[in-house]
Amino acid sequence: MKKKNTAEIKPVTVNELKKEMLSLPHAELVEICLRLAKFRKENKELLSYLLFDASYPETYLDQVKAYIDAEFDGMGTTQAYLAKKTVRKILRVTNKHIRFTQSKTVEVELLLYFCKRLRRAGDLLRQSVQLGNLYAQQLRKIDKLIDAQHEDLQYDYRRQLEQLVKV
Incomplete structure (x- = not known):
């Protein structure tokens, strides 16, 4: 051998x-x-x-949010498998842009926005255990990130997070 x-x-x-x-x-x-x-x-x-x-971090943030919007708007919710693949792709690309910025504030903003858009998918989120778990995982991640923010920002982000937790 x-x-x-x-x-x-x-x-x-x-x-x-x-x-x-x-x-x-x-x-x-x-x-x-x-x-x-x-x-x-x-x-x-x-x-x-x-x-x-x-x-121009605000402009970049808006561009990434526009990408998230476009992908969620183009996502078909008739086939759960394809919808799950699309959601995972959106999250993967969002995380890549977060890594580029290396900013915890941008990370919180983008993850909150991603979760807001995912929550709008409503039925899909309730029907799919995997997407429900992914959503819960992102909420936990956001919760940890908020603790590292300035006190003024923490209050605003906590309010947004509380809205997302109420499903």
Whole structure:
């Protein structure tokens, strides 16, 4: 029996990457960023966010909410399986945009908005155990995130959360 080669090429630490990037000339750094953008779609989306949208978080938040609206509006509720797939896709994309922003406030805003839209699906939410569990999981996540917010924001977010809990 042949032994498998288990040796892996391990990536360097973020700190080592930072040191190396600081030593590179500007033009070479730009080339590396462009190469990363060509390599994966998510890298390109993150780079687009950082260059064009990071300075305008409210506008970006509105764009993500518009995406959520469009996806929920286009979702058919006649077939539960397809509706569940669509809801999971919307949540996956929403979480990706949350990761881009790295803002707990934006995370609370987007998850609250996602849950409001999911709650409007009413019958679908009551009929599907999986979607009910997903909804409850997101509410618990929002509850934990609210604790990390400023006191003024906590009050506003708690009121919105209480409305979502009343099903």
